[in-house]
Amino acid sequence: xxxxxxxxxxxxxxxxxxxxxxxxxxxxxxxxxxxxxxxxxxxxxxxxxxxxxxxxxxxxxxxxxxxxxxxxxxxxxxxxxxxxxxxxxxxxxxxxxxxxxxxxxxxxxxxxxxxxxxxxxxxxxxxxxxxxxxxxxxxxxxxxxxxxxxxxxxxxxxxxxxxxxxxxxxxxxxxxxxxxxxxxxxxxxxxxxxxxxxxxxxxxxxxxxxxxxxxxxxxxxxxxxxxx
Amino acid sequence: xxxxxxxxxxxxxxxxxxxxxxxxxxxxxxxxxxxxxxxxxxxxxxxxxxxxxxxxxxxxxxxxxxxxxxxxxxxxxxxxxxxxxxxxxxxxxxxxxxxxxxxxxxxxxxxxxxxxxxxxxxxxxxxxxxxxxxxxxxxxxxxxxxxxxxxxxxxxxxxxxxxxxxxxxxxxxxxxxxxxxxxxxxxxxxxxxxxxxxxxxxxxxxxxxxxxxxxxxxxxxxxxxxxxxxxxxxxxxxxxxxxxxxxxxxxxxxxxxxxxxxxxxxxxxxxxxxxxxxxxxxxxxxxxxxxxxxxxxxxxxxxxxxxxxxxxxxxxxxxxxxxxxxxxxxxxxxxxxxxxxxxxxxxxxxxxxxxxxxxxxxxxxxxxxxxxxxxxxxxxxxxxxxxxxxxxxxxxxxxxxxxxxxxxxxxxxxxxxxxxxxxxxxxxxxxxxxxxxxxxxxxxxxxxxxxxxxxxxxxxxxxxxxxxxxxxxxxxxxxxxxxxxxxxxxxxxxxxxxxxxxxxxxxxxxxxxxxxxxxxxxxxx
Numbered sequence: 001x002x003x004x005x006x007x008x009x010x011x012x013x014x015x016x017x018x019x020x021x022x023x024x025x026x027x028x029x030x031x032x033x034x035x036x037x038x039x040x041x042x043x044x045x046x047x048x049x050x051x052x053x054x055x056x057x058x059x060x061x062x063x064x065x066x067x068x069x070x071x072x073x074x075x076x077x078x079x080x081x082x083x084x085x086x087x088x089x090x091x092x093x094x095x096x097x098x099x100x101x102x103x104x105x106x107x108x109x110x111x112x113x114x115x116x117x118x119x120x121x122x123x124x125x126x127x128x129x130x131x132x133x134x135x136x137x138x139x140x141x142x143x144x145x146x147x148x149x150x151x152x153x154x155x156x157x158x159x160x161x162x163x164x165x166x167x168x169x170x171x172x173x174x175x176x177x178x179x180x181x182x183x184x185x186x187x188x189x190x191x192x193x194x195x196x197x198x199x200x201x202x203x204x205x206x207x208x209x210x211x212x213x214x215x216x217x218x219x220x221x222x223x224x225x226x227x228x
Numbered sequence: 229x230x231x232x233x234x235x236x237x238x239x240x241x242x243x244x245x246x247x248x249x250x251x252x253x254x255x256x257x258x259x260x261x262x263x264x265x266x267x268x269x270x271x272x273x274x275x276x277x278x279x280x281x282x283x284x285x286x287x288x289x290x291x292x293x294x295x296x297x298x299x300x301x302x303x304x305x306x307x308x309x310x311x312x313x314x315x316x317x318x319x320x321x322x323x324x325x326x327x328x329x330x331x332x333x334x335x336x337x338x339x340x341x342x343x344x345x346x347x348x349x350x351x352x353x354x355x356x357x358x359x360x361x362x363x364x365x366x367x368x369x370x371x372x373x374x375x376x377x378x379x380x381x382x383x384x385x386x387x388x389x390x391x392x393x394x395x396x397x398x399x400x401x402x403x404x405x406x407x408x409x410x411x412x413x414x415x416x417x418x419x420x421x422x423x424x425x426x427x428x429x430x431x432x433x434x435x436x437x438x439x440x441x442x443x444x445x446x447x448x449x450x451x452x453x454x455x456x457x458x459x460x461x462x463x464x465x466x467x468x469x470x471x472x473x474x475x476x477x478x479x480x481x482x483x484x485x486x487x488x489x490x491x492x493x494x495x496x497x498x499x500x501x502x503x504x505x506x507x508x509x510x511x512x513x514x515x516x517x518x519x520x521x522x523x524x525x526x527x528x529x530x531x532x533x534x535x536x537x538x539x540x541x542x543x544x545x546x547x548x549x550x551x552x553x554x555x556x557x558x559x560x561x562x563x564x565x566x567x568x569x570x571x572x573x574x575x576x577x578x579x580x581x582x583x584x585x586x587x588x589x590x591x592x593x594x595x596x597x598x599x600x601x602x603x604x605x606x607x608x609x610x611x612x613x614x615x616x617x618x619x620x621x622x623x624x625x626x627x628x629x630x631x632x633x634x635x636x637x638x639x640x641x642x643x644x645x646x647x648x649x650x651x652x653x654x655x656x657x658x659x660x661x662x663x664x665x666x667x668x669x670x671x672x673x674x675x676x677x678x679x680x681x682x683x684x685x686x687x688x689x690x691x692x693x694x695x696x697x698x699x700x701x702x703x704x705x706x707x708x709x710x711x712x713x714x715x716x717x718x719x720x721x722x723x724x725x726x727x728x729x730x731x732x733x734x735x736x737x738x739x740x741x742x743x744x745x746x747x748x749x750x751x752x753x
Contacts, residue, residue: 015485
């Protein structure tokens with residue numbers, strides 16, 4: 001079977017409303033895919049299905065040919081960066097970045113070194129002791145990114161991580177993230193509703209197109225009139 | 229623009245609370261700190277009472293929180309059929325009059341349980357589980373579930389998520405609920421008077437015993453002071469802890485979507501919650517059953533006996549206490565609505581003075597009803613103002629307990645009134661008084677209707693203050709129930725059960741009547 005992620009025929013109904021209707025999505029083991037589509041079309045839901053946070057009504061999610069049905073979110077080793085960071089408010093920056101290492105049982109000294117390395121990677125060296133509510137929007141997103149990278153995920157899902165930032169900053173961060181993921185060989189699904197951003201961060205574009213029974217996926221940008 | 233008479237609104241509540249709360253409280257302090265009162269602190273029996281009060285409150289709180297947390301989670305985070313019914317079943321006990329709770333557990337538990345620590349703790353858990361479900365659950369509903377999602381995608385299993393994310397964020401709410409439950413059980417009177425015994429007595433019951441049986445007023449006053457100090461201590465400690473543990477966090481504005489019951493852990497929590505809901509219904513069912521159980525068959529004997537003037541209920545027929553209760557409630561509601569309404573206006577229309585008045589009016593809520601009643605008794609039973617034997621003192625005591633609720637109901641509504649409406653009225657040539665009548669009053673009267681319902685419920689079920697103030701020939705329903713329960717035999721317990729059912733029905737009608745008036749923006753406690 002093929003390497004990497006293979007989503008096949010995934011359908012989801014939330015609260016009685018059909019959201020996804022037989023969606024397919026493939027991501028190669030070193031590939032970065034942009035997921036385009038108008039807001040509210042179900043992009044976030046698809047990411048949550050892949051992460052194991054939502055159980056689909058039908059269809060399958062496979063990794064390297066192994067079905068992930070029944071594998072809970074915390075055993076999938078698939079990272080997720082949320083739209084608005086969702087940093088733990090009761091932990092400082094180091095506590096957030098080191099969270100996944102703690103869960104994996106990494107010792108304190110090793111954790112400290114790894115947190116420092118990751119913060120350097122996202123350009124926030126020395127931010128360890130900062131309270132998360134003192135960070136700017138851009139800084140919070142970088143911390144969220146470092147946090148997601150810490151457990152060395154086999155796939156990283158990014159849910160419009162820079163959507164709230166202004167265009168310049170968004171594109172700069174987008175390029176940085178792309179280079180960083182490439183350097184580490186981590187495949188990614190990058191959700192956006194911006195064509196240009198999609199072209200910038202990803203090797204390939206997939207568009208979710210709204211339909212009567214939920215969204216369906218199509219290869220390429222603009223297939224369903226994706227908005228900028 | 230402010231209505232010009234803002235300060236005038238404040239006069240009445242300040243005078244009322246000053247005369248009927250502050251003065252009695254000062255009298256209690258004065259008597260309690262006198263040498264003859266302080267004698268009581270030298271007695272080993274006193275410290276046994278203090279110790280028992282603390283131990284039972286700690287046990288009750290721990291158990292209430294332990295059982296309340298899973299229920300709070302189930303009814304506020306899980307999607308299952310009958311969720312609303314379970315929520316109501318778990319919250320209904322809290323609105324039951326305390327003496328009815330006592331009567332229900334006397335009906336449910338075997339007689340050998342009366343006077344035991346276990347009986348008191350079980351009744352306290354039954355009564356207070358609603359506090360945990362409401363306070364913690366309300367917070368839980370708005371706790372962004374994505375923090376937990378983030379933790380899961382970072383490799384944290386269910387237990388780790390609970391330990392490292394959910395619990396730290398929930399802790400302040402759990403602490404707040406625990407502090408409330410501790411205060412309620414520490415100052416518990418009705419339940420302990422009915423279910424306790426000679427060795428299982430709280431400070432509140434001891435105050436009552438010293439006043440009514442031993443006529444040791446200075447000793448009772450000292451116990452009141454002790455009680456007030458203990459309550460203050462708990463409030464200070466809880467406040468400190470809360471500040472230290474609280475986490476600045478954005479709460480989800482809308483409530484978080486309920487999730488289907490899938491995980492095994494969720495199924496276990498749901499099962500526990502359903503069992504709790506059934507257990508909570510048992511005492512009430514036992515009470516109703518007891519009112520129809522005559523010896524070994526079913527009958528209406530106890531219900532018929534309610535109308536008979538006989539040796540069983542001193543001079544009055546039990547039915548008479550309905551009339552007494554309703555007329556006292558009418559007076560208490562009138563006082564609470566007028567004083568509380570004026571207070572809400574004063575608080576809403578003035579700035580600094582208003583906040584001060586707000587705090588001052590909440591004080592009776594923090595003081596136990598027993599202290600309120602005892603204070604009124606020792607202050608107004610002596611010249612120059614001897615109200616002993618006057619019926620009005622009872623509704624006054626009940627109104628003191630109800631006024632904070634009326635203020636809390638009315639204030640948010642008044643504050644939500646767009647000030648520009650008054651400005652428009654003024655530019656149309658309306659005088660300030662006319663503006664108030666035409667703009668504020670319609671909104672106010674509706675909110676006052678809701679407040680009146682709360683006041684009626686409080687007055688009808690009030691036991692702590694009323695025990696000290698009611699005349700023996702004019703007992704209210706709770707007092708009559710308490711009397712019946714203090715006497716042995718099936719005749720008395722059967723009538724007490726029947727009268728408890730009557731009290732619950734009357735109270736429920738009062739509350740239901742006001743639910744219909746409920747303004748969407750009327751605040752709840």
